Amino acid sequence: MKPEEEIRKTRYKTYALVWMILIILTGMTLSAAGMELGRWTVPIALAIAGAKSGLVLNYFMHLRSERLLIFKVIIPLVLAVFLIFILLTFSDLAFRGGVR
Amino acid sequence: MILGSLKEMDEVKELVSEEVRDDTGARLGMWLFILSEILLFGGMFILYSAYRYKNPVDFHHASRELDVILGTLNTIILLTSSLSMAASVAAIQRGQRRLSMVLLMATMALGLFFLAIKGFEWGTKIEHGIYPNSPTLLARAKGEILFFGLYYVMTGLHGLHVLVGVCVLFVMLILLLKEKINPTHVTPLENSGLYWHLVDMIWIFLYPLFYLIS
Amino acid sequence: MTSTEATESIHPRTSFYENHGRYRGILSWILTLDHKRIGLLYFIVVMAFFFSGVVLGFFMRLQMLAPGTIMKPQTYNSLFTLHGITMIFLVVIPAIPTIFGNFFLPIQIGARDVAFPRINLLSWWLFISGAIIVVISVFTGGGPPDTGWTFYAPYSLRTTVNVPLAVFGVFVLGMSSILTGVNLVTTTHRLRAPGMTWNRLPLFVWAIYSTSWVQILVTPVIGITLVLIIMERFLGVGVFDPAKGGDPILYQHMFWIYSHPATYIIILPAMGVISDVVPVFARKKIFGYMAIAISGVAIAAVGSLVWGHHMFVSGQSDFAGILFSLLTFLVAVPSAIKVFNWVATLHKGSIVLEPPLLFCLAFIFLFSIGGLTGLLQGALANNMHLHDTYWIPGHFHYIIFGGMGFGLFAAFHYWFPKMFGRMYNRKAAKWAWLIMLVGFNIFYFSMLLLGWEGMPRRYYDYLPQFRNLHLTATFGSWILITGLIVMFTNLFRGLFKGEKAEDNPWGGATLEWQISSPPPTENFEKIPVIRHGPYDFGELERNG
Numbered sequence: 054m055k056p057e058e059e060i061r062k063t064r065y066k067t068y069a070l071v072w073m074i075l076i077i078l079t080g081m082t083l084s085a086a087g088m089e090l091g092r093w094t095v096p097i098a099l100a101i102a103g104a105k106s107g108l109v110l111n112y113f114m115h116l117r118s119e120r121l122l123i124f125k126v127i128i129p130l131v132l133a134v135f136l137i138f139i140l141l142t143f144s145d146l147a148f149r150g151g152v153r
Numbered sequence: 154m155i156l157g158s159l160k161e162m163d164e165v166k167e168l169v170s171e172e173v174r175d176d177t178g179a180r181l182g183m184w185l186f187i188l189s190e191i192l193l194f195g196g197m198f199i200l201y202s203a204y205r206y207k208n209p210v211d212f213h214h215a216s217r218e219l220d221v222i223l224g225t226l227n228t229i230i231l232l233t234s235s236l237s238m239a240a241s242v243a244a245i246q247r248g249q250r251r252l253s254m255v256l257l258m259a260t261m262a263l264g265l266f267f268l269a270i271k272g273f274e275w276g277t278k279i280e281h282g283i284y285p286n287s288p289t290l291l292a293r294a295k296g297e298i299l300f301f302g303l304y305y306v307m308t309g310l311h312g313l314h315v316l317v318g319v320c321v322l323f324v325m326l327i328l329l330l331k332e333k334i335n336p337t338h339v340t341p342l343e344n345s346g347l348y349w350h351l352v353d354m355i356w357i358f359l360y361p362l363f364y365l366i367s
Numbered sequence: 368m369t370s371t372e373a374t375e376s377i378h379p380r381t382s383f384y385e386n387h388g389r390y391r392g393i394l395s396w397i398l399t400l401d402h403k404r405i406g407l408l409y410f411i412v413v414m415a416f417f418f419s420g421v422v423l424g425f426f427m428r429l430q431m432l433a434p435g436t437i438m439k440p441q442t443y444n445s446l447f448t449l450h451g452i453t454m455i456f457l458v459v460i461p462a463i464p465t466i467f468g469n470f471f472l473p474i475q476i477g478a479r480d481v482a483f484p485r486i487n488l489l490s491w492w493l494f495i496s497g498a499i500i501v502v503i504s505v506f507t508g509g510g511p512p513d514t515g516w517t518f519y520a521p522y523s524l525r526t527t528v529n530v531p532l533a534v535f536g537v538f539v540l541g542m543s544s545i546l547t548g549v550n551l552v553t554t555t556h557r558l559r560a561p562g563m564t565w566n567r568l569p570l571f572v573w574a575i576y577s578t579s580w581v582q583i584l585v586t587p588v589i590g591i592t593l594v595l596i597i598m599e600r601f602l603g604v605g606v607f608d609p610a611k612g613g614d615p616i617l618y619q620h621m622f623w624i625y626s627h628p629a630t631y632i633i634i635l636p637a638m639g640v641i642s643d644v645v646p647v648f649a650r651k652k653i654f655g656y657m658a659i660a661i662s663g664v665a666i667a668a669v670g671s672l673v674w675g676h677h678m679f680v681s682g683q684s685d686f687a688g689i690l691f692s693l694l695t696f697l698v699a700v701p702s703a704i705k706v707f708n709w710v711a712t713l714h715k716g717s718i719v720l721e722p723p724l725l726f727c728l729a730f731i732f733l734f735s736i737g738g739l740t741g742l743l744q745g746a747l748a749n750n751m752h753l754h755d756t757y758w759i760p761g762h763f764h765y766i767i768f769g770g771m772g773f774g775l776f777a778a779f780h781y782w783f784p785k786m787f788g789r790m791y792n793r794k795a796a797k798w799a800w801l802i803m804l805v806g807f808n809i810f811y812f813s814m815l816l817l818g819w820e821g822m823p824r825r826y827y828d829y830l831p832q833f834r835n836l837h838l839t840a841t842f843g844s845w846i847l848i849t850g851l852i853v854m855f856t857n858l859f860r861g862l863f864k865g866e867k868a869e870d871n872p873w874g875g876a877t878l879e880w881q882i883s884s885p886p887p888t889e890n891f892e893k894i895p896v897i898r899h900g901p902y903d904f905g906e907l908e909r910n911g
Contacts, residue, residue: 062246063239072236079228083221086365098361105357113239114350115343123181123556131188134584135195137672139202142620145675145687146203178482178557185549185583193587196621200595200606203617286603295612302604302611306595 063112071112078105176340183344187351190314194355197307201362204299211296216366218283219304220274224364227270228356234263235353238346245329248336254329257322257342260349264319271312275305304363311359314352321345382788382885400484401888406470407786408491412498413466416457423450425848428841436828443827444513445528449505451516452533456540457498459771460629461547463636464582465494467778468551468575470786474879475569477560477897479889482553486546493543500536504529515825517626520607520618524599531600534593541590544632548582551575560878562897566660569877569901570653573660574639577667581628581635585671589625592618616681623674631670633767634734635663637774638705641727644781645709646902647875648724649716653902655708662701669698679750688747695745702738706731721873722796726777729804733769737762740815755825758818764811776800779858784868788885791861799854806846813840877901 082101090097110128111117119125205212241256278301282289285302325345328334334342383403387395396404427446430438438446469487473480481487505511508529514522523530555576559568568576598604605611607618646653653659675683675691709731718724740762744753753759784790817836822829829837871880876899882890 063243065240065243068236068239068243072232075232076229079225079232082361082365083225086221086361086367094366098365099358102358102361106354109235109350109354109357113235113353114347121177124184127184127188131191131195131584134671135192135198138195138588138624139199141672141675141687141690142199142203142617142624143206144690145616145620145678145683146206148684148686151685175482175557178553181556182483182486182549182553185552186545189545189549189583189587192584193591196588196591196624199621200617203614204606204612207614208612285598285605291611298605298611299613302606305602306598306604306606310594 063115063118067112071108075105075108078108179340179344180347183347187347190351194307194310197303197310198358198362201303201307204296204303205362205366208294208296208299211294212300213366214294215297215300215304216363218278219364220277221364223270223274224360227267228360230263230267230270231353231356234260234267235350237263238349242339242342242346245334245342246336246339250329250332250335253342254326257326257329261319261322261326264315264322264349268312268315268319271308275308307359308363311352311355314355318345318349318352321348381887382883383888384885386888398488400480400488402469402473402480402484402487403786403886405487405491406466406468409461409465409469409494412495413458413462416453416498417462420450420453420458421848421851423453425844428844430827431829431837432841433838434829434831434834438827440827441513444515444825445505445511447825448512448515452501452512452537454767455516455629456537457501459633459767460544461494461540462775463640463771463778464551464575464578464632465490465547467571467640467782468547468578468636471782471879472551472572472575473554473558474882474886474890475572475877475901476555476558477563477878477891477895478554478558479891479894481550482557483550486550490543490546490550493539493546497536497539497541497543500539501533502536504532504536508532517622518593518596519622520596520599520613520615521609523596524608531597534596538590538593541586541593544582545586545590548579548586551579552583555579560894560897564897566657567897567900568660570642570656570659570663571636571639571877574635574642574663577663578632578635581632581667581671585625585628588621589629592621592625595621616678616683619678619681619683620674623677624671627674627677628667628671630763630766631667633771634774635666637730637771637778638663640774640778640781641709641730642705643875643877643901644723644727644777645712646904647781647873648719648721648727649713650719650874650904651712651716651902652900652904653708654711654714655704656900656902658704659708662704665701666698669694669701673698676745676750679747680754692745692747696742699738699742702734706735706738719873721780722791722793722800723777723781723873725797725800726773726780729800730770730773730777733765733773733807737765737767737769740765752821753818755823756818757814757822757824760824761811761814761818764814769807769811773803776803776854781873782879783858783861784872785879785884785886787862787865788868788883789861789865790868790872791857791865795853795857799850799857801850802853803847803850806843806848806850809843810840810847811843813837813843874904876903 078101082098085094085097085101116124116128237256237259241253241260244250244253244256278284283301284290285305290298290301322345325334325342328341383401388399388401389395390398396408399405399408423446426438427443427450430436430443430446436443469481508531510528512518512523512526512528512530512533514526514528514530518530518534523534555568555572595604595606599607603611605613607613607615609615642653642659673691673695675687676695679688679692709727740758744750744758744762780791780796813836817833817840818824820833820836822833822836868884870882870884873880878895879886881895
């Protein structure tokens with residue numbers, strides 16, 4: 054078996070802990086919804102969702118234990134692509150009335 | 154500098170192409186497919202963000218009609234199903250076939266439970282006349298029409314992915330039963346797990362964006 | 368280039384044609400797992416659609432030969448729509464990656480096949496299915512689409528022709544494209560032979576690799592957009608319908624987020640062909656290997672940021688217009704780097720003027736014109752006048768047909784002996800090339816002039832002031848078609864009556880030239896160990 058193929062067995066305990074944190078974060082996002090956060094509403098919701106995704110990606114999907122460079126690159130890559138699409142689209146939507 | 158980092162990639166492998174099976178390659182392929190799925194939903198998230206930006210008040214109003222309790226329950230269901238999925242893979246890695254199968258069945262059950270709740274939610278909305286192109290919906294503000302349009306399409310597409318996932322897991326269950334998936338050959342189950350976690354992650358974003366706008 | 372342990376002595380003479388695997392007859396082709404057979408399957412289908420696309424174009428030009436009309440306006444609308452759908456989705460996007468990428472990428476990296484042979488077959492079946500669905504849409508449900516291949520909302524939401532089925536067909540084609548991309552990226556990462564480092568890969572492989580990334584990342588966006596068109600038409604969802612608060616400009620954003628990078632999916636593989644062929648016929652290492660490899664990646668990356676240049680007059684914000692225009696100018700830089708490097712490779716090389724090189728030279732010339740016209744229309748002020756005129760199809764036919772098309776023909780003429788074990792008539796090929804080059808420029812340069820003069824595109828008739836240029840253009844198209852006929856007849860003849868080809872008629876140094884023509888089933892008797900770069904002709908000559 055090649056070095057990168059060694060199966061790193063995750064402990065059940067780790068999974069359970071991650072699950073616990075995910076539930077807590079869900080609770081946090083629920084209570085954040087009840088608060089008056091103004092223009093921080095969306096960023097905070099996305100930050101919590103991002104944290105949850107990070108946990109799923111790294112622990113449940115084992116991204117953390119992948120050794121090859123390509124695995125480390127793909128999620129940042131897809132995020133960058135998505136971000137660019139949204140930002141450039143908003144360069145249109147947010148400035149329809151002209152640049153202030 | 155470029156050549157330097159390329160030399161890092163310069164792994165003179167053993168005769169890779171002579172090997173019959175390449176688990177890392179199979180995993181890489183699955184991840185690349187997952188990237189394409191992320192952008193499939195990503196396209197819809199672009200539309201969502203555009204229309205929420207243009208109609209913040211309407212989105213707020215429309216969101217209040219969704220059942221937060223059911224949405225939260227569904228979130229917990231999917232998160233738990235991800236736990237059982239990951240544990241199922243861990244189990245077969247340790248040779249615990251029966252446990253792996255039980256956990257896999259739990260995952261599938263949770264997935265179906267999710268779909269049942271979703272179906273119920275949709276059902277109640279449709280009963281109240283809120284569905285694409287309904288007279289009731291068309292009479293509302295533009296932003297609300299868009300909200301529900303996006304709601305049905307995005308949760309519908311997501312639900313379809315859950316359904317496909319359950320079917321795939323069923324196939325994995327059979328393979329486990331036949332011991333085609335075993336401690337020396339876990340990759341199909343792992344890859345199915347990757348797909349399942351993806352479906353969970355999409356919901357992680359759908360949940361606050363549809364249920365928790367206030 | 369390679370010090371292989373085996374290929375000097377053992378040349379297995381059983382070609383992949385003779386080894387049919389589990390099945391016999393036609394099943395041994397349509398159920399094959401051999402990447403070379405799959406490449407040929409794509410070849411047949413793509414060429415069939417190329418011919419249909421040319422026929423559609425022929426009738427378009429016939430209509431535009433003189434003022435007045437020989438057909439209903441609706442018919443003309445459907446003709447240019449189908450011409451676009453066919454050429455873009457069924458020909459120019461798939462052609463080089465699925466035919467030559469499939470056939471040669473594994474060989475060029477020293478592998479026996481792609482990473483996922485069954486997914487490769489699935490990709491082909493999805494391609495055929497998507498194609499059939501598009502064809503069916505022409506004859507059912509209200510008739511062929513008339514929206515243009517761009518399917519802009521809200522017209523595509525309301526027109527009574529069979530938009531849903533056509534659009535669904537394209538969606539299925541998109542799935543095929545994504546899977547091919549996944550396959551080729553994984554193959555390049557995982558199946559390179561020992562010693563085949565990233566900086567020893569043929570530039571064709573680099574090009575296909577970059578293209579495959581774009582396929583994976585942007586195709587899903589058009590996928591979801593097309594699904595939304597269908598949802599809109601059947602369920603009335605409202606996302607692009609102004610009556611329900613939707614924004615048609617958002618449709619254009621979503622459409623072009625894919626379709627602009629798609630133009631790089633189209634051109635990058637062709638550039639890869641040029642990068643492989645030019646060194647062989649200049650007998651000289653490519654100038655600036657790393658610059659060409661990285662510029663391909665740069666084109667893929669920056670090219671994904673410029674889509675708004677299709678939308679300058681759509682109603683998008685001025686700010687977006689300025690941003691997209693600036694980015695558009697930037698993306699010209701890596702392309703120019705490639706052109707410079709190819710020319711620098713030719714400079715002081717020992718030029719061998721064979722058909723593959725001729726097509727490469729035509730590529731460089733025509734692509735440059737296309738690229739420069741792109742800069743002209745990328746300027747906001749110019750675009751106001753040029754958008755939706757004949758300038759635009761003039762520009763993109765220079766790039767797509769002059770660029771990718773001639774690149775494809777270069778690939779045909781370069782790899783023909785390897786794929787089929789036979790040689791075509793070189794003189795006939797050169798004549799075909801000349802006729803096409805002349806016809807092409809008469810045809811498409813007239814279009815540029817027409818657009819400059821203000822002739823709108825997608826119009827079935829026109830004012831008398833445009834008659835001369837239209838006449839010239841149509842005339843040029845007939846010369847071009849004649850050249851195509853000569854070329855394909857020559858190749859077809861070569862297939863059956865051509866002389867047997869040697870294993871390495873051109874003296875190429877990449878791996879495909881070190882195995883027999885046609886290649887054996889699993890490509891290599893023994894996987895080679897690579898010790899040199901792909902354009903090391905000196906090494907090749909030393910090895911005899």
